Amino acid sequence: SAVISQKPSRDICQRGTSLTIQCQVDSQVTMMFWYRQQPGQSLTLIATANQGSEATYESGFVIDKFPISRPNLTFSTLTVSNMSPEDSSIYLCSVEEKGQPNNEQFFGPGTRLTVL
Amino acid sequence: DAKTTQPNSMESNEEEPVHLPCNHSTISGTDYIHWYRQLPSQGPEYVIHGLTSNVNNRMASLAIAEDRKSSTLILHRATLRDAAVYYCILRSLDSSYKLIFGSGTRLLVRP
Numbered sequence A: 001s002a003v004i005s006q007k008p009s010r011d012i013c014q015r016g017t018s019l020t021i022q023c024q025v026d027s028q029v030t031m032m033f034w035y036r037q038q039p040g041q042s043l044t045l046i047a048t049a050n051q052g053s054e055a056t057y058e059s060g061f062v063i064d065k066f067p068i069s070r071p072n073l074t075f076s077t078l079t080v081s082n083m084s085p086e087d088s089s090i091y092l093c094s095v096e097e098k099g100q101p102n103n104e105q106f107f108g109p110g111t112r113l114t115v116l
Numbered sequence B: 001d002a003k004t005t006q007p008n009s010m011e012s013n014e015e016e017p018v019h020l021p022c023n024h025s026t027i028s029g030t031d032y033i034h035w036y037r038q039l040p041s042q043g044p045e046y047v048i049h050g051l052t053s054n055v056n057n058r059m060a061s062l063a064i065a066e067d068r069k070s071s072t073l074i075l076h077r078a079t080l081r082d083a084a085v086y087y088c089i090l091r092s093l094d095s096s097y098k099l100i101f102g103s104g105t106r107l108l109v110r111p
Helices: none
Strands: A004-007 A010-013 A019-025 A031-037 A043-049 A068-072 A075-080 A089-096 A111-115 B009-013 B018-023 B032-038 B045-050 B061-064 B070-075 B084-091 B105-110
Touching (some): A004 A089, A019 A089, A019 A111, A043 A068, A075 A089, B018 B032, B018 B105, B032 B061, B045 B070
Parallel strands (some): A010 A111, B009 B105
Antiparallel strands (some): A004 A019, A031 A043, A068 A075, A089 A111, B084 B105
C-alpha cells in the first residue's frame, strides 16, 4: 500500500489568485493522477502527472489552468490558476504502482478549496 | 469509455448483508471490474476487483455474471462504517486503464 499526504488540507482563496497543492507519497510510484470532486459530485480525472515530462490532460482540462509538476517518483504539484468560484472543489491525488488494469489505486485525503 | 449503471442510493440494516448491483452491458473482454468506495470526507479506497470469476477478500465479495454484463458487490455484514458511496468502474484498454468514476451508489446503513 501507499500512504499519501496532501498540503494544504483546505484553503480559502480570493478570485483571480492561484493555489499550488502538493502531493507526497511514502514510496516510489510509477503513476500519479489528479482528480477534482465538485460539491456533491463524483470524481473527475484532471490529468496524469508524468515524471520528467508534461502531464497528460483529460478533455476539458488545460495546462494553463491546471499546471502540474512531477519532479520525481514520490512528489507532484497541481496549481489551480486564476481561480474563480467555479473552481471550488476537493482536489485529490492518487497513485498506482503501474498502470495495469488489475492494480489498486491509492488516494490522498484531498484538498478542499473554496474560492470567494 | 465503457459505462456502468448503478442505483443512486440503497439502504441496509446494520449486520445484514448488502448486495450492490452494477450493470455494464458494453463491457469488453479485456475490461476489469473494479469497486471503490468513498467514506464521508475521505478519498476513495479500493474494495475489490475481478475479470471473470467471483472474487473474495477481507472487505467484500464480487459476483460477476456469466456474460459479464453485470456484477454485484456483496458486503456480508454491513456496519455503520460501511456507509459510503460505492463506485463500480470498468478499467478499459480504450481509456488506457484509467479510473473513470461514475455517479456511484450511496449506501445508508441503519443501526
